[in-house]
Amino acid sequence: MTLLPHIEHRVTIRNFTGEPVVQKSLDAILEAARLSPSAKNRQPWRFVVIQDSEVLRQIQDAAYNEPHVSSAPVLIAACTTNVDYRMPNGQVSYPIDIATAVAFMMIQAEEEKLGSSIVTTFDETLVKEILSVPHSMRVVMLLALGHPEHRPLRPPRRAADQIVSYNHW
């Protein structure tokens, strides 16, 4: 199992071709989310897969017509079903739970030779209304999936010695 090459290869894809995503790939990506870890294994998530052209169009409007949203054949709304749970360190768990599941999906998307991008530029109230998300739940992120039109260079990262230390800060 060699995951690092997938992680090295992944970049945010903001333009997709019109080619559809096959169900087998979508299933594998959703399985990656299903198996991802969560605080106390509470699995406080629901993934709404959006493929219907009319629903996609409405979500695109709610996402300010960002190009990656408008060109994506699939959007997955990563929603939480619990906003209250705090981890033993006192911090709220749901953004971490959802982000972890989304990261797992992005890595599986690489395995499926698909591109992906996280989208947080959207009007949550509108998106909730469009997708009939219950009032007390939240839409944390959208994940856009599709075949990359082109693969940009990865924006630079800080060097390891700037972000890692051993034993003390």
Ligand SMILES: Cc1cc2nc3c(=O)[nH]c(=O)nc-3n(C[C@H](O)[C@H](O)[C@H](O)COP(=O)(O)O)c2cc1C
């Ligand atoms: C929490 C989070 C929110 C993000 N929101 C957006 C977004 O709303 N729109 C967008 O184009 N990219 C968004 N991104 C993608 C980042 O801009 C991107 O990951 C970062 O610039 C690094 O580039 P790379 O993914 O190509 O390595 C988001 C990423 C994360 C982790």
